[in-house]
Amino acid sequence: MELSGLLSYAIYFGTMISIYGLLTLALNVQWGYTGTLNIGVAAFFAVGAYSSAIITGPQAGGYLGGFGLPLFAGFLVAALVCAILALGVGLLTLNLRTDYLAIATIGIAEIIRLVLKNEAWLTNGVRGMGDIPRPFKGWAEGADDLLFFIFAAALLLATYLFCEKIYNSPWGRTQRAIRENETAARAMGKDVLSFRLQAFVIGSAIMGLSGALYAHFTGFISPEAFDPLFATFLVWVMLIAGGSGNNRGAVLGAAVIWAIWSGSEIIISRLPETMITQAGSFRLLLVGILLEVILLTRPEGILPERLDMGGK
Amino acid sequence: MLLEVLQLVIYGLVLGSVIALGAIGVSLTFGILGFANFSHGDLMTFGAYCAFLFYSQLALPFWLAFPLALLATALLAIVFDQLIYRRLRSKDSVILLISSFGIALILRALIQIIWGPDNQVYASGIQMPYRFFDGSLRLKPDQLIILATTIVLMVALHLFLQKSKTGKAMRATADNPELARLTGINTEQVIIWTWVLGGSLAAAAGIFLGLDTRLHSGMGWFLLLPIFAAAILGGIGHPYGAIVGGLIIGVVQEVSTLFIEPNYKPAIAFSVMVAMLIFKPTGLFGQKKT
C-alpha cells in the first residue's frame, strides 16, 4: 500500500512535470530564443485545454460539444487554435517594444479569461467542463495513469527534441541574432517581424498541446484552473530558474520548481489549523521570494544558455 | 438617453480618477526607471488595505487614516526599490519587469496572509445617493469624496511638478533620463521621489476603489490593464498625459456598457491601448525623439 501510494504519487508528479515542461519549453521558444515577452501564457494554455475538451468531449447540456472526435484530433485542434490565435495577436502586437508587448499579452489573457467565464454556451462558464475523455481508460487494469504518464513524457521528449533541433538550425541562430541585436539583424536583411511571429506561433501551439494534455489528465477544467498564478507566473519562475535559452534548463526548471511547489504543499499542510485557509498565500509568497532571489543571485539560471554554441 | 449617458460619464469619471491616479505612478516609473511596473496594481491594493487597517480596524478618523495609508505605501515602495530594483538597475529593463511581476505576487500573498482572503468594506451599510432629475442621475457621497479628493491631489501634484526643483528634475528625468544624468541631476534621489509620488497616489487610487466598491486582494491587479492603457494613451513619462488618459479610459469603459456586455469592460481599455500603440505609440502627448 505504502509503495503503491508512493508510485502513484510519482506518476502524478511526472505527469505534472511533463505538462509544465511543455509550457516552459514553449515559453523558452518565445522568450529564450527571440526575447518575446509573453505574460499571457495562461491564455494559450487555457485555449488549448478548452479546444481539445470541446472537440473530443461528449454532448453535454448547455455548451458546445458532442463532436466526440479522437484524442489525436483534440491535440491537433488545440495546437492549431492556439497557433491561429497567436498569429492574430502577433500580427497586431509583435512590432511593439518588448515591454509594450508584455502589457498587450496581459490584455489578451484578461480577455480570454473573461470569455471563459462569461460565454457559457461555449465553455459552461464558471461551472467548468467535466467528462473530458481520459485516454487509456481500461487498456490495462489499474495502469491507465501509468500509460498516461508515458504518453505525456513521450510528448515532452518529442517536443524537447523538436525545440533542440530548431534551436541549432539556421532559423534558431537568426532568432538569437534578433534577440541580441535587432537593428543589426534588420540591417542584415532579416525580416524580424516574420521571425518573431514564427517563434511566437510555434511557442503558443506548444502551450496549446500542454493545455490539451492537462485537460485530458484531469478530466475537468474550469476558469479557476487557469489562474495566471499557476499557468503564467509559475512557468516564468520555472524558465528563469532553469535557465532561459537552454531547453534542458527549461525542463529541469519545471521539475525543480514543481518539486518545490508540491513540497511547499506538504510543509504548509502542517501549519496550525487557524492558518490553513491562507496556505495558498504562503506558497505564493514562497515562490515570489524564490523568483527575486534567483533574479538577484543567479539570473542566468541553473543551466545557463551555452552561448558558444550560438555563433553569429 | 442623454441622462443615461451623463450618468455613465459621471461613473466613468469616478473610475477614471482611480485609473488616472494609478497611471501617474506607472507613467513616471516607466519614464524614469525604464520598466513597466507590474506590481503597481498590488501597491494600490496594499494602500487600500492600509487604510482599512487604520480606519476600520484601528478606528482612526478618515482624515488621518488616509494620509497614513499613503505614507505607508510610499515607504513600502521605497523598500522594494532599495532591496530589489536598485540592484537590478544595470540589467536589462525586462529583468526589472519580471522582478516587478514577482513583487506583485509577494505583495498579494502578504495582503492575503495579513488580512485574509475574504472581501472587506470600509464601512458597512448602504449610502443614500444624491438624486438629480427625479432620480435619473445619482451620485453617492463617497463618489463625490473621490472626485473632490482626486482634484485636490492633482492640484498638489501639479504644484509639486511645476514649482519645486525636485518636481522639475523629475519631469526632466522622465523625459530624458540620460540627459538628466549628464546635467548632474541626482537620479537616485529622483527615483526615491518617484516612488513617494507613485506609491502614495497608488494608495489613494486603491482607497478610492475600495470606497467605491469593496476590498479584495486582486482589486489592483485587475485594474492594471486599464492603468497601463491610460499611461500609454497619455504618453509614457508624461504625468499629465496619464491623468487625461485615465479619465478617457474610465469614461470610455463606462459608456461602452451601453453597447457591450459590462463584463467585457477591460477589453475596451485593451482595444484603445492596442490602437494607440499601433497608430501613435508615443501617446497623445508624447513627442518623437529627434
Place this chain on the structure above:
Amino acid sequence: MTLLHIDNITGGYGSVHILYDLEMKVGQQEIVVIAGPNGAGKSTAMKSVFGMLTIERGTVNFGGQDITTHRTEHIAGLGIAYVPQVNNVFQSLTVEENLEMGAYLRKDDFSGSLSQVFALFPDLKKKRAQLAGTLSGGQRQMVAMGRALMSGPQLLLLDEPTAGLSPKYMTQIFSIIRDINSEGTTIMMVEQHAKQALKLADNGYILVAGRNRHEGPGKELIEDPEVQKMFLGG
C-alpha cells in the same frame, strides 16, 4: 596649462573597443576641435570624458584630478558640461525650465547666468515659456548649449553643434562658440564642418578608426595636404 588630459585610453562600450591609445590635451581657455571621418570614434572620445564608456586602459585627468572612473552625475558637478548631438533638450519642459535644470547643481543664485545665456541667445528669451520640443532644430541647439552654460562650466563639450543646421544658424552657432570662449570657457568640440571649425580652433585632432592620426594648431591642420585630401574636399 592643461585642463583636460585624455591619457592614452583604450575602451568602448562593454567589451567592444572603439578607441585605441587615444591621447588628447586641452589647455585652459582653448578651443579644441576633433574631426575625422564617420565612425572614427569622435563622439566616443568625448563620452569617455563623461564617464559614459568602459575604459580598459589609460586615464582621464581633469584639472589635476583623475576622473576615469567617476560617475556621469558626479562629473557634471566638477565643472564640465556636455551637449550631446541628439536628444539634447528636455522636450516636455519649457525653455526656461531647461535652463534651470542646467543650474541644478548650483547652490548660488544663478539669475546672472540666466541673463548671460539670454544675452547670447536672444531668440530664447522670446521663447522662454515655450516647450523645447516645439522649437526648430537650431533653437533646440541653442537651448542645449544654454542649458550646459547654466552650470557655469570651466570646460564645455559640444558634440557636432551644427549638425543638420541651415548655413545661417551654422554661422551664428560658430560665432556664439567664439563668444563663449572669449568669456573664459574652454571648449572641446566634435565637428563635421571641419574647415570652419578648425579656423576657430587653437588645436585640432584628427581621428581615424579610434586612433590619433594628426594633431596640431587648427590653422596648420587646414594647410596640411593630407588632411585636406581626407576631409576638406581639397
